[in-house]
Amino acid sequence: MAPLLDVDSLAVTLPSPRGPLPILHDVSLTVDEGELVGIAGESGCGKSLTAQTLLGLLPPGAAVSGSARYAGTELLGLDTKGWQRVRGAGIAMVFQDPSAALHPMLTVGRQLTEHMRVHLRMDRRAASRRAVELLDQVRIPDPERALRAYPHQFSGGMRQRVAIAIALAAQPRLLIADEPTTALDVTVQAGILALLERLRAETGLAVAFITHDLGVLSALTTRGYIFYAGRVVETGPTGALLTAPTHPYTAALLGARPHGTQTGGTLRPIPGAPPAPGEAPPGCPFQPRCGYAEPSCGDAPPPLTPAGADRSVACVVRPRLEVAA
Amino acid sequence: MNAPARLSFTDVEVEYRSRGRGRVRAVAGVSLEVSPGQIVGLVGESGCGKSSLARVAVGLSAPSAGTVRYADRPVTPLGWRPRSGAEVGLQMVFQNPYASLNPRRTIGSQLLDGVPAAVTGAARRARVHELLERVAMPTSAAQRYPHQFSGGQRQRLAIARALAPEPRMIIADEPVTALDASSQAQVVNLLVGLVRDLDMGMLFISHDLALVHEIADVTAVMYLGRIVEAAPTRELWREPRHPYTRALIDAVPQIGPTPRLPAILAGEVPDPANAPTGCRFRPRCPHAFAPCGEQPPTVDLGDRSVACWLTDSAAASTVARSL
Numbered sequence: 001m002a003p004l005l006d007v008d009s010l011a012v013t014l015p016s017p018r019g020p021l022p023i024l025h026d027v028s029l030t031v032d033e034g035e036l037v038g039i040a041g042e043s044g045c046g047k048s049l050t051a052q053t054l055l056g057l058l059p060p061g062a063a064v065s066g067s068a069r070y071a072g073t074e075l076l077g078l079d080t081k082g083w084q085r086v087r088g089a090g091i092a093m094v095f096q097d098p099s100a101a102l103h104p105m106l107t108v109g110r111q112l113t114e115h116m117r118v119h120l121r122m123d124r125r126a127a128s129r130r131a132v133e134l135l136d137q138v139r140i141p142d143p144e145r146a147l148r149a150y151p152h153q154f155s156g157g158m159r160q161r162v163a164i165a166i167a168l169a170a171q172p173r174l175l176i177a178d179e180p181t182t183a184l185d186v187t188v189q190a191g192i193l194a195l196l197e198r199l200r201a202e203t204g205l206a207v208a209f210i211t212h213d214l215g216v217l218s219a220l221t222t223r224g225y226i227f228y229a230g231r232v233v234e235t236g237p238t239g240a241l242l243t244a245p246t247h248p249y250t251a252a253l254l255g256a257r258p259h260g261t262q263t264g265g266t267l268r269p270i271p272g273a274p275p276a277p278g279e280a281p282p283g284c285p286f287q288p289r290c291g292y293a294e295p296s297c298g299d300a301p302p303p304l305t306p307a308g309a310d311r312s313v314a315c316v317v318r319p320r321l322e323v324a325a
Numbered sequence: 326m327n328a329p330a331r332l333s334f335t336d337v338e339v340e341y342r343s344r345g346r347g348r349v350r351a352v353a354g355v356s357l358e359v360s361p362g363q364i365v366g367l368v369g370e371s372g373c374g375k376s377s378l379a380r381v382a383v384g385l386s387a388p389s390a391g392t393v394r395y396a397d398r399p400v401t402p403l404g405w406r407p408r409s410g411a412e413v414g415l416q417m418v419f420q421n422p423y424a425s426l427n428p429r430r431t432i433g434s435q436l437l438d439g440v441p442a443a444v445t446g447a448a449r450r451a452r453v454h455e456l457l458e459r460v461a462m463p464t465s466a467a468q469r470y471p472h473q474f475s476g477g478q479r480q481r482l483a484i485a486r487a488l489a490p491e492p493r494m495i496i497a498d499e500p501v502t503a504l505d506a507s508s509q510a511q512v513v514n515l516l517v518g519l520v521r522d523l524d525m526g527m528l529f530i531s532h533d534l535a536l537v538h539e540i541a542d543v544t545a546v547m548y549l550g551r552i553v554e555a556a557p558t559r560e561l562w563r564e565p566r567h568p569y570t571r572a573l574i575d576a577v578p579q580i581g582p583t584p585r586l587p588a589i590l591a592g593e594v595p596d597p598a599n600a601p602t603g604c605r606f607r608p609r610c611p612h613a614f615a616p617c618g619e620q621p622p623t624v625d626l627g628d629r630s631v632a633c634w635l636t637d638s639a640a641a642s643t644v645a646r647s648l
Contacts, residue, residue: 036584042505042506042507043505155593155594156371157593158593185370185371185532186532186534186573186576186577186578186587187370187572187573187576187589187590188370189576189578189587190576190578190586190587190588190589190590191589193578193586193587194586194589197586212505212506213578214580215535215577215578215579215580216578218578218579218580218581218584218585219578219579219584219585219586219587220578220584220586221584222584238584239581239582239583239584240582242580243580243581243582253506254580256506256507256509256510257506257535258533258535258536258538258539258540259539266513266514266517266518266539266540267509267510267513267514267539267540268510269507269508269509269510269511269514270507270510273475273477273507273508274507
């Protein structure tokens with residue numbers, strides 16, 4: 001069966017005052033129907049730009065190459081009408097900050113039903129009925145009352161659940177969630193993760209979950225992609241990826257997390273900072289910060305090559321990596 | 326000589342008046358101590374009163390009841406008067422380094438503000454360079470403006486600003502929340518290193534439990550204006566005694582070979598304006614029983630303190646009988 005989303009050799013270059021800046025290089029990824037896929041990396045690594053590309057939200061002047069197929073439809077090069085058919089009813093998105101994603105002056109009901117009336121051609125009454133169901137599905141207490149409420153009347157966690165309900169309103173098959181729990185408390189985050197898993201199990205929703213928190217990646221997703229400087233550097237089943245990484249960057253990210261093994265101790269940060277767009281060194285982008293770099297790492301960016309069961313890694317050295325517990 | 330630079334809160338309460346909601350008690354009786362050379366982590370969900378406590382700790386606002394003492398003197402709110410030398414020993418690092426530095430002044434001139442007046446002449450400039458070196462920034466940063474730096478660098482500069490008056494106690498309110506994973510680790514290491522090298526005390530406020538677990542000597546857990554449990558970090562994590570502490574720890578997603586969703590704590594944090602009577606955690610607590618209708622006392626168990634009826638079953642049964 002063909003994957004629901006199939007991105008192949010995607011490259012995106014954005015315009016800037018100093019000339020075109022290549023941001024994404026040769027990104028390939030797939031999401032199957034009903035699959036929870038994680039995308040992880042530091043800010044500026046291209047995670048969010050990948051999401052924007054898949055929803056046709058790139059700024060004017062962006063140059064895109066490669067291919068991104070959703071349910072057999074090529075997304076790159078779609079016109080406005082074409083995007084309108086894909087967005088909402090096909091691919092929907094949840095953003096990091098629910099306060100910015102919701103309109104502060106429209107009721108939750110209005111924002112929820114707009115989608116359904118446009119995409120599903122529902123009348124007002126049917127849309128309201130479904131809105132109540134959706135709010136109930138995302139566990140908002142007293143959904144009838146919630147429809148008449150404004151976003152500021154909800155807590156941050158509830159607002160994010162409302163934003164998820166809105167994203168689900170037109171029955172998308174793929175939900176792209178861009179750091180949806182980063183601004184929330186762990187207790188609220190646990191609820192959102194459980195909600196996404198339940199939606200996957202009950203409705204077959206596929207989710208591409210973008211995060212910088214490897215704990216969240218592990219808790220929720222079954223397959224993961226690690227991004228660095230606009231490239232996929234490692235991919236595979238999430239559990240294997242995070243318990244036995246094969247790319248030094250994945251191992252370094254794991255090492256920089258607090259492990260709870262050294263109370264009163266210190267963290268092990270990755271030296272240096274990720275390269276700014278357009279300033280990546282020739283060769284492997286991680287090489288200047290990598291403890292295992294060899295002279296050959298400077299030659300060309302290493303391609304993703306198969307490394308064991310369902311796994312690929314973009315590293316020519318393939319050192320033996322110590323994994324922090 | 327000087328009294329030890331200890332920061333202590335005794336039964337501190339903070340109240341806000343708001344139209345429509347009446348009085349909101351954001352902090353409802355907190356007692357806590359931070360000693361020199363010690364890192365005390367304060368964790369809790371947003372809205373639990375962590376930041377209100379930080380603000381009274383440095384005298385940005387006044388407590389409505391109780392006392393905050395630093396180096397055996399009461400911390401008094403800021404006014405139009407210079408602070409005494411002792412008070413300046415208490416400094417704060419804020420969450421957002423984009424807002425805590427003045428965008429229109431060079432880093433050097435902002436650091437100079439904090440350098441003690443006793444340092445004069447060329448020594449002042451030298452001090453600025455020392456401060457920049459201490460936070461691992463090049464001395465050329467002194468001539469530059471905040472917008473020329475990344476978030477992590479700005480937070481390091483904000484820390485240099487806090488260090489300028491030679492503080493003995495740092496209050497850090499979510500200092501790395503706005504930063505990326507790799508700059509987070511760098512800034513945290515810097516703060517921990519400073520506390521150890523300069524024998525300062527630090528109150529480290531964060532909603533990131535894993536981070537607090539890693540660096541704090543003592544962890545205090547706050548819920549709806551009260552500290553429900555405080556203990557040496559290692560013991561707190563090994564054996565949480567308050568159900569809320571347990572719930573917070575269980576909600577942290579863990580890395581493992583197969584996906585495993587973190588445990589869910591039922592319900593939402595109640596509005597502090599309508600805080601539940603008795604134990605404030607009662608409506609969400611899986612172990613709630615009859616005595617919880619009364620506010621549990623904070624029980625001292627050696628180096629740990631817990632405010633839960635479960636830890637004091639004898640007293641709990643007396644309360645249950647009287648209800």
